[in-house]
Amino acid sequence: MGFFSRIKAGLKKTGAVLNTDIRDLFKSEGRLIDEEFLEEVRGILFRTDMGYDSTEALVEEIGKKLRGRVVQLEEVVDVLKAKLKELMHQPASPIEYAASGPTVVMVCGVNGAGKTTSIAKLASQFRSEGKSVVLGAGDTFRAAAVQQLTIWADRLGASIVTAPSGTHPATVGYQTVEKALADKIDVAIIDTAGRLQTQSDLMAELTKIRAALAKALPGSPHEVLLVLDATTGQNGVSQASKFADAAGCTGIVLAKLDGTAKGGVVVSIRQQLGLPVKYVGLGESHEDLAPFNPDEFVDALFSDVLAATA
Ligand SMILES: Nc1nc2c(ncn2[C@@H]2O[C@H](COP(=O)(O)OP(=O)(O)OP(=O)(O)O)[C@@H](O)[C@H]2O)c(=O)[nH]1
Ligand SMILES: [Mg+2]
Incomplete structure (x- = not known):
């Protein structure tokens, strides 16, 4: 389809x-x-x-x-x-690729928005384009989060960088970019733990992760994607600006546009936020991701x- x-x-x-x-x-x-x-x-x-x-x-x-x-x-x-x-x-803005060397993509958003699944979908897309991919398991709070990403990496033929629980996510981000550089991997995608935009310490952590990526590879991250859950409607819009400030977001992945979402939320996001909607998630499978095109959408x-x- x-x-x-x-x-x-x-x-x-x-x-x-x-x-x-x-x-x-x-x-x-x-x-x-x-x-x-x-x-x-x-x-x-x-x-x-x-x-x-x-x-x-x-x-x-x-x-x-x-x-x-x-x-x-x-x-x-x-x-x-x-x-x-x-x-x-x-x-018209798909992923902004690095001119040379690895393209680094950081992914953030509130708990359960669909970050890890969206990363799997992005990785799947890059793999189908013949690109090599390394995933960074930056959600070091939960062992299950690392497991979830590891399963996706195995299925999609991507490498993965993990660290013991409790490791600072900025360290994982740094190591992931290092591995991408050392192994000449095309795309590095860094997962992060879910957080609320009201948790200022965790928002500051995003800034640190971003800085660690830039330190490992100046000019990176090339994309910082904010994953929003389309089913949360207007709440998603109000989350976005805090994330954009802390992480320097470059675009939005709108997950869960299938199901109970009201598609009008995309209109609201485009109207209220300066960020482009880059992809929409349309299901739970790794193939359920589509680049967003406003004209086709309307x-x-x-x-x-x-x-x-x-
Ligand atoms: N229907 C549908 N479900 C989705 C989509 N994206 C993610 N999900 C589901 O939403 C749930 C949460 O997805 P995750 O990718 O684990 O979300 P997360 O943001 O990584 O969650 P945390 O790491 O716990 O903050 C899972 O059950 C996914 O299968 C989508 O586009 N459509
Ligand atoms: Mg996750």
């Missing part, structure tokens, strides 16, 4: 809201775009979890373009899609609205 159909399959909740509700606004031949209509659209959009600002921007755009006219569903959807694409626009979001009336 391509990105389009997988996103569509994943966005059940948002899809249901948009498909049925937006279509329901148009029972007869067209509708007058007036304040009552805009109010109804506002309610529908808000329920997709796209957040207040995005909702208002979209409602305002429909008003500006269509107010006072009797229009068909298609016209409203066209305005919505164009504005959404504008709101979500981001540089098309997928609305494809059923129009298909049903066609």
Whole structure:
């Protein structure tokens, strides 16, 4: 399945809201775009979890373009899609590879967000591109975390650097980059323990891990990915800025966009954060990762609205 159909399959909740509700606004031949209509659209959009600002921007755009006219569903959807694409626009940015030598990727996020699984997915992708990969088991709090990453490394044909429980994660990060340099490995991905953005000591630890990577290889880390759990909706957005400050995040991996997530949260993330959404997680398997493309995402979001009336 391509990105389009997988996103569509994943966005059940948002899809249901948009498909049925937006279509329901148009029972007869067209509708007058007036304040009552805009109010109804506002309610529908808000329920997709796209957040207040995005909702208002979209409602305002429909008003500006269509107010006072009797229009068909298609016209409203066209305005919505164009504005959404504008709101979500981001540089086409897959992973930023190092010009030479290993590319170092650090991964952080709150507990259970999907960090380790996302690392496995990234490693799987790099491996399928023929790149060699070393994983750094920087979650040294829990033995189970090291085990989980070791299993993935074995399955995916990646190397792994581990350290005894309680070792400072910055040390593991440093050693992982050292190994990547010594063995001429293409990509090093450093796992970190889950933490809350309110735990200032653990936030400071991220800064230290980052510094250790830079010490092992100046110019690294080339990417610092923040993994957000799409099912947590607006909470994910508020976590992000603290992580971005502490770890210098360069992009977001939005995990768990399948399942119960409301896809509108992606809109909210793009609107509120300066960070690009680089990948979305669409399941628990190592293959369930897709590079994020805003235009395709918006098309997928609305494809059923129009298909049903066609
Ligand atoms: N459905 C679905 N489940 C996911 C996805 N990503 C991760 N998970 C599941 O979410 C749970 C937590 O994933 P982990 O990768 O262990 O999360 P983590 O952030 O490393 O967790 P900690 O290290 O404990 O902080 C696991 O059961 C994963 O299988 C996804 O994209 N979709
Ligand atoms: Mg983990």
